[in-house]
Amino acid sequence: MPPSIQALTHIYFRHNKKFPHVWCPGCGNGIVMGALLRAITRLELEKDEVVLASGIGCSGRMPTYLDFNTLHTTHGRALTFATGIKLANPALNVVAIMGDGDATAIGGNHLIHAARRNLNLTAIIINNSIYGMTGGQYSPTTPFGSTTTTSVYGHIEHAFSIAELAVTAGASFVARSTVYHAALADQLIEQAMVKPGFAVVEIISNCHVQYGRRNQIGNAIDMLNLFKEQAVTVKKAATMDSEELREKITIGVLADRDLPISTNEYKRIREQARADQGKKSI
Amino acid sequence: MTEEKRVRRLLQGNEAIVYGALAARCRFFAGYPITPASEIAEQLSVRLPAVNGTFIQMEDEIASIGAVIGASLAGVKAMTATSGPGFSLMQENLGFACAAEVPCVIVNVMRGGPSTGLPTSPAQGDVQMARWGTHGDHPIIVLAVSSVLDSFTITVKAFNLSERYRVPVLVLSDEVVAHTRESVELPLNSEVKVVDRIAPGMPPDWYKPYQEDARGVPPMAAFGDGYRHHVTGLVHDQDGFPTQNPQEVEKFHHRLSMKITKGLDDIQLTRKFYMEDAEFFVIAYGSVARSALRAVEEARRAGIRAGLVQLITLFPFPRRTLIPYLQQCHSVLVPELNLGQISREVQRINQGLCTVVKQNRVDGKLITPQEIYSRLVKLSAGPAG
Ligand code: SF4
Numbered sequence A: 001m002p003p004s005i006q007a008l009t010h011i012y013f014r015h016n017k018k019f020p021h022v023w024c025p026g027c028g029n030g031i032v033m034g035a036l037l038r039a040i041t042r043l044e045l046e047k048d049e050v051v052l053a054s055g056i057g058c059s060g061r062m063p064t065y066l067d068f069n070t071l072h073t074t075h076g077r078a079l080t081f082a083t084g085i086k087l088a089n090p091a092l093n094v095v096a097i098m099g100d101g102d103a104t105a106i107g108g109n110h111l112i113h114a115a116r117r118n119l120n121l122t123a124i125i126i127n128n129s130i131y132g133m134t135g136g137q138y139s140p141t142t143p144f145g146s147t148t149t150t151s152v153y154g155h156i157e158h159a160f161s162i163a164e165l166a167v168t169a170g171a172s173f174v175a176r177s178t179v180y181h182a183a184l185a186d187q188l189i190e191q192a193m194v195k196p197g198f199a200v201v202e203i204i205s206n207c208h209v210q211y212g213r214r215n216q217i218g219n220a221i222d223m224l225n226l227f228k229e230q231a232v233t234v235k236k237a238a239t240m241d242s243e244e245l246r247e248k249i250t251i252g253v254l255a256d257r258d259l260p261i262s263t264n265e266y267k268r269i270r271e272q273a274r275a276d277q278g279k280k281s282i
Numbered sequence B: 001m002t003e004e005k006r007v008r009r010l011l012q013g014n015e016a017i018v019y020g021a022l023a024a025r026c027r028f029f030a031g032y033p034i035t036p037a038s039e040i041a042e043q044l045s046v047r048l049p050a051v052n053g054t055f056i057q058m059e060d061e062i063a064s065i066g067a068v069i070g071a072s073l074a075g076v077k078a079m080t081a082t083s084g085p086g087f088s089l090m091q092e093n094l095g096f097a098c099a100a101e102v103p104c105v106i107v108n109v110m111r112g113g114p115s116t117g118l119p120t121s122p123a124q125g126d127v128q129m130a131r132w133g134t135h136g137d138h139p140i141i142v143l144a145v146s147s148v149l150d151s152f153t154i155t156v157k158a159f160n161l162s163e164r165y166r167v168p169v170l171v172l173s174d175e176v177v178a179h180t181r182e183s184v185e186l187p188l189n190s191e192v193k194v195v196d197r198i199a200p201g202m203p204p205d206w207y208k209p210y211q212e213d214a215r216g217v218p219p220m221a222a223f224g225d226g227y228r229h230h231v232t233g234l235v236h237d238q239d240g241f242p243t244q245n246p247q248e249v250e251k252f253h254h255r256l257s258m259k260i261t262k263g264l265d266d267i268q269l270t271r272k273f274y275m276e277d278a279e280f281f282v283i284a285y286g287s288v289a290r291s292a293l294r295a296v297e298e299a300r301r302a303g304i305r306a307g308l309v310q311l312i313t314l315f316p317f318p319r320r321t322l323i324p325y326l327q328q329c330h331s332v333l334v335p336e337l338n339l340g341q342i343s344r345e346v347q348r349i350n351q352g353l354c355t356v357v358k359q360n361r362v363d364g365k366l367i368t369p370q371e372i373y374s375r376l377v378k379l380s381a382g383p384a385g
Helices: A005-012 A028-043 A059-065 A078-088 A100-106 A108-117 A162-169 A182-194 A208-212 A220-230 A262-280 B013-023 B038-047 B061-073 B084-100 B127-132 B148-165 B175-179 B246-262 B287-301 B319-328 B343-350 B369-379
Strands: A050-054 A069-072 A093-099 A122-127 A173-178 A199-204 A231-233 A249-256 B008-012 B028-031 B054-057 B078-082 B104-112 B118-122 B141-144 B168-174 B181-185 B230-232 B270-273 B280-284 B306-311 B313-315 B331-336 B355-360
Touching: A005 A028, A028 A059, A028 A093, A028 A122, A028 A182, A028 A199, A050 A059, A050 A078, A059 A069, A059 A093, A059 B230, A069 A078, A078 A093, A078 A100, A078 A108, A078 A262, A078 B028, A078 B054, A078 B061, A093 A100, A100 A108, A100 A122, A100 A162, A108 A162, A108 B061, A122 A162, A122 A182, A162 A173, A162 A199, A162 A249, A173 A182, A173 A220, A182 A199, A182 A249, A208 A220, A220 A231, A262 B038, B008 B013, B013 B038, B013 B078, B013 B104, B013 B148, B013 B168, B013 B175, B028 B038, B028 B061, B038 B054, B061 B078, B061 B084, B061 B104, B078 B084, B084 B104, B084 B127, B084 B168, B084 B230, B104 B148, B104 B175, B118 B175, B127 B141, B127 B168, B127 B313, B141 B148, B148 B168, B148 B175, B148 B181, B168 B175, B280 B287, B280 B369, B287 B306, B287 B331, B287 B369, B306 B319, B319 B343, B331 B343, B331 B369, B343 B355, B355 B369
Parallel strands: A050 A069, A050 A093, A069 B230, A093 A122, A122 A199, A173 A199, A231 A249, B028 B054, B028 B078, B078 B104, B104 B168, B141 B168, B280 B306, B280 B331, B331 B355
Antiparallel strands: A173 A249, B008 B181, B104 B118, B141 B313, B270 B306
């Protein structure tokens, strides 16, 4: 039997940390944190071999609470720090935790290049379509027409599809879930952490406080129910046209491909360089 | 293995920085191409993998310093190199390294600014930015190199200070030093004194990553070493967790600044020439210090009692070294390739002790020994001269 979430909190929460956490009651961030812990438990990873690196925003606080090697970086930059950590010590399991504004606005360039570079990293992107911590401004994933504190007349820009962006940028593994589909979320995180190469898991989450309320969707439960209605599996989505998919959320594995991993390739470069330097004797 | 022997080499300043970094056991470089710093990246891309190190070219300078900090947190000595425009982009994460106390070395080969400026001309326009570029009060060490040999020794020193004080160290070079070739005999790596950060000795359960102690520099565990801890750019308590408690916030700032103050004797490096009996003197750094030395030597030959203090450490500004000379002399000349960035520091500490005379050039050209010499001749007539 898998350990209860209470057992997991006993194992993985930092008991010397001054709780309570900063999240609003009902925030999807907690569900994602639970999914991550379940995945790590199933993978039987030692705490010492896991690094969590986050950016800035509500999601950025997650590593603070958890008993791993944890790093709370600058806004949008989690993947750059994660890159350095992984290159310096490839034995570590490095997971970057980011929000939608974090990963695709200020950190958008780092995301696409991390995907292209294909280091063996896992990126979890919690997408709640808003900047929650700063008070509910529109983000790169805010839907057209939505109301936010910086789009009170209705949002006039178009949203990124984060997972599709990661597929196009070349990530080895890309998947999407929602916080309603919590069991799927931990499965996908597990798969992502096992997958050699850059793996992205986008998790559609509820910020009922800043997004749900302002857009008349309702509370956390209403938002979760909406995700349930909107979700279609990758398989089902393949049979639907773009008009039918407009209000839908495609969940499941969007890409899973084997590509050369840059840390492995770099081993070859080291050998070559050693051989060359030996010859030159300088 | 055959015994190593010192060899004389014809090197550029940028190449000497590479040799210095490797001698200091730097094993990670992340960077982004920029003139006039690119040779550092190019050469490290060849040489680092041969010593089991890692080179990576990132998507921009923000990412470069992010990766450098990540590598350092994982226990590997790391650096980046850039020029003004890239250095501007690095300020955000530079502040992170100051706050989280992550050792790293950032070389800025200065070129004319502001903005894209003069990419292939020397300047010293980034001096105040090096001290104050990232927001908030923060500790930082800024060193300046004036020659190819300096580029080696000061780079080693930069790593050592960075490791000892857990602080980013900035090395300011300039286009002239970077691209001038000089014949130098570098010490063997085995002859170079290398300082490593202190690892925690206590059991992991006892480890408090930011605990106050007499030195003010807490031991640093690498990610993966068994000392699981939290690292953040938020103001944090001794466990590394965010805090807004006024007492803890104050303690955080106080320790960060005190750890540098406690080390001033070790950190503040200067070179003095003809200062014993100097009636007036020059304060100079970087390539300008070499013109200044020539000018002072010329002046001495002409019977003029001029001296020179060359600053290696620009920040923390070596006040205690300079004050006695400001008292001893009737005037001080501060030649710089900017509109007066170190002269304002000299004025700040001078407090009327002697006359501070600026000599500035911002046209992309060097200040020649002749130019400085003619100012010295004028000044030799006395402060009003
Ligand atoms: S503001 Fe939104 S995202 Fe942030 S904790 Fe509250 S519900 Fe969650």
